[in-house]
Amino acid sequence: MTSMMDLIHELWFLRRDIVSDGFDQALNRLAEEIPMRIHTYPSGEACWTWRVPEKWTCHTAYLETLGGQRLLDYADHPLHAVSYSLPFEGEVSREELLRHLHVHPRQPEAIPFVFKYYKRDWGLCASQVLHDSLNDPAYRVVIRTSFEAGALKVGEVVIPGESEQSFVLVAHLCHPAMVNDDLSGVVVGLEVARELLAGPPRRFTYRLLILPETIGSVAYLSHNEGLIPELHGGLFLEMLGNDAPHALQGSFQPESQVDRCFNSCFSSLDPVGYTGAYRTIIDNDERQFNAPGVRVPMLSLSRVETPKSSGRPPYPEYHSSLDTPAIVSSQRLEASKKVVLGLIDAWERNQYVVNNFKGEVFASGYGIWVDYRLNPEGHRRLFEIMERCDGERTVAELALELGISFQSVWEVVATLLDKNLVRLSPQPQPTSSR
Numbered sequence: 248m249t250s251m252m253d254l255i256h257e258l259w260f261l262r263r264d265i266v267s268d269g270f271d272q273a274l275n276r277l278a279e280e281i282p283m284r285i286h287t288y289p290s291g292e293a294c295w296t297w298r299v300p301e302k303w304t305c306h307t308a309y310l311e312t313l314g315g316q317r318l319l320d321y322a323d324h325p326l327h328a329v330s331y332s333l334p335f336e337g338e339v340s341r342e343e344l345l346r347h348l349h350v351h352p353r354q355p356e357a358i359p360f361v362f363k364y365y366k367r368d369w370g371l372c373a374s375q376v377l378h379d380s381l382n383d384p385a386y387r388v389v390i391r392t393s394f395e396a397g398a399l400k401v402g403e404v405v406i407p408g409e410s411e412q413s414f415v416l417v418a419h420l421c422h423p424a425m426v427n428d429d430l431s432g433v434v435v436g437l438e439v440a441r442e443l444l445a446g447p448p449r450r451f452t453y454r455l456l457i458l459p460e461t462i463g464s465v466a467y468l469s470h471n472e473g474l475i476p477e478l479h480g481g482l483f484l485e486m487l488g489n490d491a492p493h494a495l496q497g498s499f500q501p502e503s504q505v506d507r508c509f510n511s512c513f514s515s516l517d518p519v520g521y522t523g524a525y526r527t528i529i530d531n532d533e534r535q536f537n538a539p540g541v542r543v544p545m546l547s548l549s550r551v552e553t554p555k556s557s558g559r560p561p562y563p564e565y566h567s568s569l570d571t572p573a574i575v576s577s578q579r580l581e582a583s584k585k586v587v588l589g590l591i592d593a594w595e596r597n598q599y600v601v602n603n604f605k606g607e608v609f610a611s612g613y614g615i616w617v618d619y620r621l622n623p624e625g626h627r628r629l630f631e632i633m634e635r636c637d638g639e640r641t642v643a644e645l646a647l648e649l650g651i652s653f654q655s656v657w658e659v660v661a662t663l664l665d666k667n668l669v670r671l672s673p674q675p676q677p678t679s680s681r
């Protein structure tokens with residue numbers, strides 16, 4: 248079993264463009280770590296309103312002075328070529344070159360990540376520093392790329408539960424030579440899946456999908472329409488290694504049980520973490536799962552310094568050659584794994600709490616009375632929770648209604664379960680309807 252950091256070191260520099268040999272190589276390597284089914288979608292295949300693109304290969308790409316001095320080379324860094332760049336070869340004027348030479352908006356030393364998967368053009372990427380030093384009237388550009396029939400790959404790890412009802416974890420793997428976005432989410436997802444596989448059977452089936460962003464999710468969902476009704480919730484994972492607090496972004500359906508559950512337990516899992524509404528923190532594959540015709544409530548977990556709503560990038564090295572193993576740490580990846588497992592634990596427990604009792608419970612008779620003189624808060628909580636155990640509220644709903652954490656409610660519910668005063672039900676079971 249390879250550690251998360253070792254996998255990152257092994258895979259990060261691969262040219263993992265959306266449909267490419269590098270992507271396949273990375274996915275095949277991950278499949279050696281855990282039982283994985285690899286779904287294959289050929290180039291040109293219709294996926295709802297989309298089509299699977301061709302396989303793209305960059306054989307050579309460089310920029311030279313007319314005197315033959317090499318200024319940048321794809322062989323040195325995969326980000327020097329625009330992902331899915333058209334081939335181009337020739338002498339170009341400085342003006343024309345600059346129209347095709349991309350720089351990072353904020354990091355003068357970094358090569359930016361630029362992709363043109365569908366609206367294609369030729370392009371190279373350079374640091375702002377190099378860009379600013381280009382003063383010759385003309386340069387020589389060589390970009391040898393090929394587009395051919397290939398296949399998009401989606402890796403799926405299934406951890407069967409007591410029910411076919413599924414919870415889906417998603418991470419993308421298609422960012423060449425970058426780590427925090429996106430390999431960090433992949434390795435955390437893999438480690439979570441390993442723990443789930445090793446642990447006792449869960450109520451839900453868990454599915455981890457490792458795919459190229461957007462088109463991978465659309466390909467999988469459009470070819471597994473029958474499964475969509477079984478997907479009861481999801482969590483997208485990325486940016487889990489950088490030094491920033493966890494951000495939990497809600498789904499398109501903020502009233503869903505999974506939103507309620509995760510929101511009510513999140514602050515206990517990361518006291519400095521914060522939450523935000525759908526599309527206010529970061530945009531990723533959760534958009535495809537939350538979309539019309541799918542509507543799987545999928546939240547996302549990432550470490551984000553500055554949410555999207557601020558108009559700034561999520562972290563300084565975002566989409567650049569500075570997103571290397573140096574900015575992620577195994578401690579933070581480990582901590583993120585624990586947060587994901589904590590969310591899953593709560594999700595497993597989040598059922599309707601149904602009273603087996605009528606009237607107010609004779610608390611001291613059951614040995615659960617809390618002395619209000621010693622613990623006024625505990626006393627109040629016990630009674631506030633018990634009077635709401637009516638088969639109409641889940642654990643998460645009790646927590647949100649009372650403004651306390653999922654874990655605090657669970658402690659009381661666990662005591663009541665132990666005394667057989669309540670039972671749990673996956674469906675509402677109103678006991679007090681009039």
Ligand SMILES: [Zn+2]
Binds near residue numbers: 422428566
């Ligand atoms: Zn990205």
